[in-house]
Amino acid sequence: MTPRTPRLFAAALAAGVLLLGGCAEKTSPDTPAAGASGGSFPASVGNLTLEKRPEKIVSLSPTSTEMLFAIGAGKQVTAVDDQSNFPADAPKxxxxxYQPNAEAIAAKSPDLVVIANDTNKIASQLVALKIPVLLAPAAATLDDTYRQLTDLGKLTGHPAEADAVVGKMKDDITALTKDLPKRAEKLTYYHELGPELYTATSKTFIGTIYALAGLENIADPADAGGKSGGYPQLSQEVIVKADPDFVFLADTKCCQQSADTVKARSGWGGVTAVKNNQVVALDDDIASRWGPRVVDLLRTIVDATAKVPA
Structure with missing residues (x-):
């Protein structure tokens, strides 16, 4: 992992969120399944219409890969990008x-390609090759996640399964948040994207997940003007002065950060999160994606904060 990687990662996240406003497809109501393949075809999402169920899907988004397998369309996925590592049997x-190549994608003979970013105008390149493309950009809210699952369910012939996944996510999130302790003051947190101290504010998707757990983000004042797109870089001094109750590390895999490495940082020994052993290691992948495993992330956050007396 190079020192620049966290910056690039944060920039990519911000770009994905910015893409969401103009490129997300609208979901149409699902039609009950008909026939062995499930679903009803032709199927349309926004301007994209598929005449028949796709059997050679290429996913260039780790989140979309997770979604496709979660809704039962895994057997239709014939290739995924080099960052898709869940589930383990996804055809990597x-x-x-990040740098999609139209010719390389076309060589897989896909009948549907799912992308998270329209880098290098890859969508129009694929359309010119008569390859259907669905843009499923970084979610800004949980509703965006639910919509993408529903869209994928409709386009792949698994509308009922997609509805079931969405329903379970909603039920699980309700169960995790309905009995949160009532606190006179909210617990505060710092979410770390990388050791260069890039973070995410409450305006981001990840920020909304922490908000569900009733936490307050120390990074919000740093992006008051929105210049960083929700992903500001903080200084050690700012973090130490803010004295967060929790530090959540989303850079354990990429950058080998841990409670010990945080404690060893200059000036961090007196931070409440460090003193009270409330530095929480997250799974980098789960913390950077917006698919069904968001529930696992919320559970980790809720379980960690539940240990603090109200």
Missing amino acids: SDLSG
């Missing part, structure tokens, strides 16, 4: 979602 390839 050398295709890149």
Whole structure:
């Protein structure tokens, strides 16, 4: 992991969120399944219409890969990008979602390609090759996640399964948040994207998940003008002065950060999160995606904060 990687990662996240406003497809009501393949075809999402169920899907988004397998469309997925590592049996390839190559994608003979970013105008390149493309950009809210699951369910012939996944996510989130302790003051947190101290504010998707757990983000004042797109870089002095109750590390895999490495940082020994052993290691992948495993992330956050007396 190079020192610049966290910056690039934060920039990519911000770009994905910015893309959401103009590119997300609208979901139409699902039609009950008909026939062995499930679903009803032709199926349309926004301007994209598929005449029949796709059987050679290429996913260039780790989140979309997770969604496709979660809704039962895994057997239709014939190739995924080099960052898609869940589930383990996803057909990983050398295709890149960051630098997509139309010719390499076309060589897989896909009948549907799912992308998270329209880098290098890859969507129009694929359309010119008569390859259907669905843009499923970074979610800004949980409703965006639910919409993408529903869209994928409709386009792949698994509307009922997609509805079931969405329903379970909603039920699980309700169960996790309905009995949160009533606190006179909200617990505060710092979410770390990388050791360069890039973070995410409450305006981001990840920020909304922490808000569900009733936490207050120390990074919000740093992006009051919105210049960083919700992903500001903080200084050690700002973090130490804010004295967060919790530090959540989303850079444990990429950058080998841990409670011990945080404690060893200059000036961090007196931070409440460090003193009270409330530095929480997250799974980088789960913390950077917006699919069904968001529930696992919320559960980790809720379980960690539940240990603090109200």
